[in-house]
Every structure is written in structure tokens, then in C-alpha cells.
Amino acid sequence: MAKYVYMDGKLVEKDQAKVSVFDHGVLYGDGVFEGIRAYSGRVFKLDEHIDRLFNSAKVIMLDIPLSKDEFKAAIIQVCKANGIRDGYIRPVVTRGVGNLGLAPWTCSNPTVFIIADSVQLYPKEYYENGMPLVTVATRRNNQEALSPIVKSLNYLNNIMAKIEARNAGVEEAIMLNTENYVAECTGDNLFVIQGRTVYTPPIIAGVLPGITRATVMELARLGEYTVKERMITRAELFLSDEMFLTGSAAEVVPVVKVDGRIIGDGKPGPITRDLIERFHTYVNAHGTPIA
Numbered sequence: 030m031a032k033y034v035y036m037d038g039k040l041v042e043k044d045q046a047k048v049s050v051f052d053h054g055v056l057y058g059d060g061v062f063e064g065i066r067a068y069s070g071r072v073f074k075l076d077e078h079i080d081r082l083f084n085s086a087k088v089i090m091l092d093i094p095l096s097k098d099e100f101k102a103a104i105i106q107v108c109k110a111n112g113i114r115d116g117y118i119r120p121v122v123t124r125g126v127g128n129l130g131l132a133p134w135t136c137s138n139p140t141v142f143i144i145a146d147s148v149q150l151y152p153k154e155y156y157e158n159g160m161p162l163v164t165v166a167t168r169r170n171n172q173e174a175l176s177p178i179v180k181s182l183n184y185l186n187n188i189m190a191k192i193e194a195r196n197a198g199v200e201e202a203i204m205l206n207t208e209n210y211v212a213e214c215t216g217d218n219l220f221v222i223q224g225r226t227v228y229t230p231p232i233i234a235g236v237l238p239g240i241t242r243a244t245v246m247e248l249a250r251l252g253e254y255t256v257k258e259r260m261i262t263r264a265e266l267f268l269s270d271e272m273f274l275t276g277s278a279a280e281v282v283p284v285v286k287v288d289g290r291i292i293g294d295g296k297p298g299p300i301t302r303d304l305i306e307r308f309h310t311y312v313n314a315h316g317t318p319i320a
């Protein structure tokens with residue numbers, strides 16, 4: 030469990046890690062965040078996560094008051110302070126304390142905090158036997174409103190989709206975009222397999238550019254599978270041979286049912302299992318040392 034949290038340049042005890050009620054992160058969800066894993070004493074894909082955090086901040090015109098190197102050093106510092114070897118790291122940057130209006134320019138200093146804790150995975154059963162999903166009515170954010178490439182503190186859209194999934198008796202939802210193509214899940218990217226080709230929706234389908242997504246695409250290519258980004262319809266999901274999700278917390282999770290339709294033969298498929306194995310080998314051998 031986390032004992033210390035990084036708050037605005039200092040390590041503070043968990044109980045002292047507090048944000049003001051006037052922080053626009055709290056009042057308006059005005060801010061950005063990341064979710065990063067540590068495996069075997071190394072932070073996985075730290076540069077990629079920091080780049081995505083700074084990109085998210087750039088889009089919403091939020092100046093992060095640390096350089097990328099300082100941010101990375103702060104992440105390593107909080108991991109060390111908590112004795113993290115395997116865990117989950119949550120950096121958050123909010124617009125900071127301001128007045129009660131929307132205007133971000135009333136906020137003088139962005140708030141920066143970093144939590145390093147143990148990881149919450151899906152139940153083991155899903156990794157072994159596959160997970161059921163449903164498609165939901167709630168659409169992924171329209172790109173012309175809040176671009177899904179921004180990992181912002183506004184996750185209500187995805188939370189509504191997750192509630193719909195829960196109401197349908199499953200843990201995760203597949204969200205379509207406003208043009209009815211498959212986008213992604215509420216906190217994970219989605220892949221389907223046909224033959225030896227691994228497909229995933231392109232970023233312009235309205236998905237977060239997942240770092241696990243990019244890693245799995247690279248591992249699939251190394252495994253001599255064909256990898257293609259293309260628009261996918263809901264009906265195509267039902268007819269795929271295999272399906273899986275990717276995300277920093279979830280890693281790679283096989284999917285065996287969508288809207289009551291059995292995917293493939295109803296068990297995690299051979300290519301999915303191969304990619305899961307390749308992923309585990311890869312994560313334990315790569316990353317920025319915490320020591």
C-alpha cells in the first residue's frame with residue numbers, strides 16, 4: 030500500500046495528500062492523468078507515458094510546471110519511497126486552485142501529484158477463461174468535442190458506459206463512436222483476430238493511443254502476425270476468431286463473449302495466448318530501473 034504521495038514537489042504522508050475544494054480538477058475535471066505499471070523494479074514505458082501526459086496537457090493548454098526529466102525523476106522518487114517493485118503509478122496534473130468560474134486563467138499553479146500503489150487487476154478467471162463484454166448505448170467522446178487522445182480527468186462518459194456494462198451483468202463495455210464503428214472499452218483498447226491478422230481500430234476511430242496497444246502491435250509483428258488498423262463494425266466483432274483487450278492495468282485480457290455471441294470457440298484463442306506470453310516476457314525485461 031502507498032505510504033507517501035508526491036504532492037507539488039514534496040513527498041507527504043498518504044493522509045496529508047489533499048487537494049483543495051477550489052482546485053479546478055475537482056470542480057470541473059480540468060486536468061490530465063496517466064496510469065503506469067512497474068514490473069520487477071522497473072517502470073514500464075516511462076518515456077511513452079510522460080510523452081502522452083505532456084501531449085494531453087498541451088491539447089488542453091495546461092503548462093506542466095516540471096520538465097519531462099523532472100517528472101520522470103519524481104515518479105522514480107515516489108516508487109522508491111514506497112518500496113514499489115510491482116505496482117501501479119498514477120500521475121495527475123490539474124489546472125490548480127482558482128475561483129468558482131470555469132476560466133482556467135484564474136488558476137495560478139497547476140497541482141501535481143503522483144500516487145504509487147499496488148495494482149488492481151481483473152479477476153484471474155478472465156485471464157484464464159476469457160471475459161464477456163457488451164456493447165453499450167453511450168458513445169465514445171466525439172473527437173470534435175473532447176478528443177479521446179487526451180487522457181483528461183473527464184471520464185464521466187466512460188464511467189456511464191461502465192455502469193451500462195455492469196447493469197448488463199458484465200465488467201467492461203465496448204464503446205462505439207458516433208459513426209457506429211467500434212472505438213474501445215472504457216479503460217482499455219480492443220483487438221480482434223481473423224486468421225493470422227490482428228486488427229484494432231485506428232486512432233481516428235476515437236481511441237486513446239494506448240501504450241499497451243502499441244506494445245502488443247509491435248510484439249504481434251515480431252511474432253509474424255499481420256497487424257492492421259482499420260474501422261471495425263459491431264457485427265464484425267461477433268464474427269471474429271479471437272478478441273482481446275489491452276491496457277496498463279489490465280495488460281492483455283482474452284474476450285470470449287460479446288452481446289451474448291460466443292467469440293471463436295468460446296475459449297481464449299491461440300494467438301491471444303501467444304501474445305499474452307510474449308507480453309509477460311517483454312514487460313519483465315524492459316523499463317526504467319527504480320533503484
Ligand code: PMP
Pocket residue numbers: 064187213214215216217218236237238239240241242275276277278
Ligand atoms: N483506452 C482508455 C479510454 C484508457 O483509459 C486506457 C487506460 N489508460 C486505455 C485505452 C489503455 O491505454 P494504456 O495501454 O496506455 O494503458
